[in-house]
Amino acid sequence: MRFVVRLFPEISIKSAPVRKRWTKMLTDNLRLMAKRIHPTARVNKEWDRIEVTAKVDDPVVEGQLIDMLARTPGIANFSHVQTHPFESLHDIYELVQASWGDQLKGKTFCVRVKRTGNHDFTSTEVERYVGGGLNQNNPTGGVKLKDPDVSIGLEVKDDQVYLVTKKYQGLGGFPMGTQESVLSLISGGYDSTVASFQMIKRGLRTHYCFFNLGGREHELAVKEIAFFLWNRFGSTHRVRFISVPFEGVVGEILQKVGPSNMGVVLKRMMLRAGERIAERGGIEAMVTGEAVAQVSSQTIPNLSVIDSVTDMMVLRPLIVMDKRDIIDISRKIGAEEFSAAVPEYCGVISVKPSAKVNRAKLEAEEEKFDFSILEHALENAVVQSIDEVMDDAQELAEVELVSELPVSAKVIDIRHHTEQELRPLTVEGREVLEIPFYQLSTAYAELDKAVNYYLFCDKGVMSGLHARHLLDAGYTNVGVYRP
Ligand SMILES: Nc1ncnc2c1ncn2[C@@H]1O[C@H](COP(=O)(O)OP(=O)(O)OP(=O)(O)O)[C@@H](O)[C@H]1O
Incomplete structure (x- = not known):
């Protein structure tokens, strides 16, 4: 033939x-x-x-x-x-x-x-x-x-x-390898996945950087997407997948930054970390999946506040695209099912996001931020060759899911405290502890091991991820409550 x-x-x-x-x-x-x-x-x-x-x-x-x-x-x-x-x-x-x-x-x-x-x-x-x-x-x-x-x-x-x-x-597009390398900040959603694809299609060697906000299951889902993109469109050139543990950074933001600025501060932290990782790998540009006004952190004023933390070029191939067209591309390239299955990280971040953050106020809040936490995250970043990322996809721990609570069980409401205040959870005949997810890993150690705890959040995603986290950390008396 x-x-x-x-x-x-x-x-x-x-x-x-x-x-x-x-x-x-x-x-x-x-x-x-x-x-x-x-x-x-x-x-x-x-x-x-x-x-x-x-x-x-x-x-x-x-x-x-x-x-x-x-x-x-x-x-x-x-x-x-x-x-x-x-x-x-x-x-x-x-x-x-x-x-x-x-x-x-x-x-x-x-x-x-x-x-x-x-x-x-x-x-x-x-x-x-x-x-x-x-x-x-x-x-x-x-x-x-x-x-x-x-x-x-x-x-x-x-x-x-x-x-x-x-x-x-x-x-x-252009043959892979004819252009330079870029570092794509990938969350696994439709946008950053399609943005990464656009880069590969244009011949850019596209490495991946993932900020882990939601535990091992989220990380595995993103690795799966990155591997898919590479394997299908760019497998002639080896690239890296860098996973940065960002839960500490998120915890610090939730404690030090006001709700309207959280989303923008998180993106600023991502660009700061992304720039350092790119520089380590000799890469000169980052890529994100932002599109004007798709969400409030993606308005022009907010994007310019986000961009101001880095001198590195940030490429945004989707900047003027409609969501519908982005999802169409995702479907065409076979990535739609992957992105649809990626858990949406419901706890972070802006409860009352602002479309135009007050830069001076935001910078004042950031001054309270403990930057050693960001350094710690960077030190603990894990770099893998893309063809190895699925090797560590061991079976995720099974999590017990209940809609009716056993008699002696307690519920832990892991939502952000503003949500807990807005819509308090009450469960008849059961004690509800309010421990936001960012305090969970430390607080859980203090709890009575004889009691079974069931985690609760709005969508059941965060509670599932954190229950798995706790199981991985060796706790056995934990499950998810979905009323
Ligand atoms: N956990 C993460 N790890 C790496 N990059 C991220 C992460 N979260 C967001 N980003 C980057 O920041 C961009 C904007 O994120 P945001 O959550 O505001 O938007 P989004 O448009 O919903 O993106 P996506 O559909 O890719 O999740 C993403 O497109 C991605 O490039």
Whole structure:
């Protein structure tokens, strides 16, 4: 089987040396991946195209090669082609008639020919001869040069004719490795996932940085997404996944920062930490999934307060995109199910978020922040190669979930104290302890081990994550209460 790959037009207009270098990179990338699919797969570079062949007649291999080409950055489109030797114009006509004749009934069509080599006919002569013959010998809707129902692509190269049997859309963008590295701040939601994809598609080597706010399950879900993106669109280049334990930072924000500023301060802490991690890895730009006014921390005034903590360039590929379009891309690239399954971190952060934070007030609040906690988080960041991230995905501890509480059980309401005040939880006949999740790990140690505790939060996500946390820490008397 044979595929002809056309370069993304933005590559074709580059200067000759750049084009040559980038085409070589795309060829190398394809070679690496094709070899993983079948040992006979070969990738050959020519000036304006790349050919991918495999000496095997197997629809599974064919499907895998099509999938590989459809998800490789740098390709405009690609065609499945059949090659045949020919001696005369009439041979070409017969080949086309055999493969296209019965598909032209009632349809308008045109024949497009590209020719290379020495022949005693021109491309236009081939188009006329073959088109005329097809029209005469089939009940077609006639030749139509503009917007025909069927466009038949042919390539005549020396003594071979290439018949296009099917044409596929490529991903576009630039070949992986042609651009620099970036550090994508990924939370696993639709936005940062799609933002990371956009970077990969443009040929940027995209490393991942995750600030762990919600425990091991959240981390694993994000690792799964990052691995998926890399494996599907950028696996020719090894990247890193950095996980930064950020629960301490969140706890400190919740204690030192007023509700309206929390979201913006959290993002400032993320950019501060992200910048340091990027610098350690020799990376010059960060990427986030923010879009203007999608939430209140993403207004222009707030984004500018967020940005002011770093000199490093922050790329926001989704900045003017609508959420609906972002989710459409997520669906198209197969990431939607992953992002939909990522637990939304319900405890953090702004209870009454402000669309325009008061910068002076925010900076005054930040002065109370203990920055050694941020340093501690950075020291404890775990760096993994992306192909190793799923190795540590051991089974998560099972958590008991109850809607009716056992007689002697107590409930721990782990919501933020402002929510506890707004909507206090009462459970008839049971004691409810109010321990916000950011105090839980220290407070839990003080509790009576003989009692069973069931954690409660609004969505059941945080309570599940924290119950798992406690189980991991060796406590056994803990579950989740979902009334
Ligand atoms: N836990 C996290 N780890 C790493 N980056 C994060 C984290 N939370 C947020 N970010 C970064 O900050 C950006 C803005 O976060 P925010 O929670 O305001 O927005 P979002 O638009 O809902 O993002 P997403 O859909 O990616 O979760 C995210 O797109 C992401 O780049």
